[in-house]
Amino acid sequence: MIRIPLRPLARVLEARAQGENPLHIERENLRLRHEQMRDQARRRAEWRLVFLAALFFMGFALVGARMGLLAASPPHEAAAFQGEDIAAYRAEIHDRNGRILATNLVTNSLYAEMRYMVDGERAAHELARIFPELDGERLATRLTDPNRRFVWVRARLSPEQVQAVHDIGEPGLLFGPREMRLYPNGRLAAHVLGGTSYGQQGVSAAEIIGTAGLEHRLDDRLRDPAMADTPVRLSLDLTVQAVAAEVLDGGINMLGARAGSVIMMDAHSGEVVSMVSLPDFDPNNRPAPPTEGDPTDSPLFNHAVQGVYELGSVMKAFAVAQALELGLVTPDTMVDTRGPLRIGRHAISDFRNYGAQLSVTDVFVRSSNIGTARLVQMIGAEQQRAFLRRFGFLEPANIELAETARARPQFPDRWSEISSITISYGHGLSTSPLQLAAAYAALVNGGTQVEPTMLRRTAHVPGPRLISERTSAIMRGLMRQVVTRGTASMAEVEGFAFGGKTGTADKPDERGGYAENRVIATFAGAFPMDDPRYVIVVTLDEPNETSSGEARRTAGWTVVPVAAEIVRRTAPLLGLRPQNDADSLAAIEAAMRLR
């Protein structure tokens, strides 16, 4: 800045000339300069104060705003305490009544860290004493190996074993928490639940992943941390499942069958109440899948879902239902049953000769192959194929089990006349018992499609209509007659109006063609027939009934008594009350006469 001189010469000279004291001028200028300096200093100080005030204001405003935000935000728990919820990393599985099918337990795993190890030799020796299945020598070489820093000893320990290992007193042996999947009911519903195994393993935790069945299919849902506290409710009823398994096991033993399965399903909602496949396994200790031999022999094989079989005469229900639905016949129409029926170079014959003609009712009730073939000739191959497609026989069943996707139904690519005829009585189209159960549910429940499910459904919306109410009512009447006077006379369950259809299918031979004396016997039915609540499908693989001295393999002698016993014992458990048989017969017949 330009400073004003304190004693400008011009003014001093002028003042001297006028006889004034030039010092006054200097004073005056000095005063002015001081005033100027003072003003400047004040401005600066003021600015500083404002700046500081703004700074403080901003600081306090920030703190205040943060406090306000904290006060206004909803309260929430501080970051989850590590391990607090370790018992609930994987959701539980419950049956329809809330009984536990799968839960978790925290156990300990045992590992060794070499840098704390004092005497590896002795530790290995002591461990081999506690766990007899451990190889002491091998463990000793591993625990004394100077190149190793870390050794896994065992994945799961019981509390007693933990104490025993603790008592060894070896600081190098350490425990890590391990969550373990526990199936308290053991073998019951093993095929439905599947099993789990450990995925990634760390010292403090290990991932549990589903390997089969429901555990695999619903893995994402079961592992979802947000849903870990909400158990998955299945449609299974544990008690019914236990009874079905017990009866089926008895039947298999008595009839010398290789395997068997039971499916019970709610006829309206498609909820599977019981699904048994024998032989079974313990999901707590799931065996390794077989690497050789026939996979269907393995206990891991779920015959109810994976077993894709030609199911025999149970399929006749669909030919009869379609013929009725299309209005081609009534239950009283007579059908030519003179045999054998020759189509090209194939001859179709009946189990026994039924004479020249039978009514449609009797074709079904007495299970005539020729009569069914005549019906499907009237229907036509293309229409039959479309009908079976609508009933879900041409695609894998869609249910919450990992195995279904691989169980593809088998049927000929070219749906010729002869294949349509064989399919009408159950040969040439292979389906699983589960698909059969869903299709029978649609046949008897009034004609609406049923989507099978393993999960409990709260609301039920009827599916699209497949056949009319009237056809469904007639089919119920026919199925009831199969029991009262047809091939399944042993299925009479007093008070529960049980009805259905038998099927005995020759098993395909490995060398081609069909085996002589190995069959799959099936019974598909529903109860009570005047207002079906549940559908049941029972299959037995290679049964032999020998009580009379000769081997009898037809379904009527083998699988039907098993199915009847299951219904007899489970119907009261399912909340059904016995009714007067005459009343239910009247109800069935009244429904059949409806237009």
Next chain:
Amino acid sequence: MRSFFYVLTSLAIMALAVWAYNENHKTQQSKAEVAELRREIRSLREAISVQRAEWAYLNRPDRLRELADMNFARLQLMPMSGTQFGRIDEIVYPLPEEQIEPTLSNAIEVLGEIRHTAEDERP
């Protein structure tokens, strides 16, 4: 006046410092307590899950069936079946009091034929 104000301020600051220290201390204690409670909750939860698993294990249908079989002589438990149901009209209700002993207080004369019903003919 001014010195009084200074003393007051410094006293207030001291009081606030003591209060803040106490609050901090209490917070620390609460946190330790929360951690302790959480540990306890965790162990109790684990215990509950073990108990639940054990309860489910003890109630598994296989075991119950075995127990029922073992105690058949005493309990005679049979599988449930349709024959075990009764209808409400099959139950014999006790007759109302006045019908057991018909007391004739005001006898009146009745005219008409005497008809024998099936009940009268029973011995």
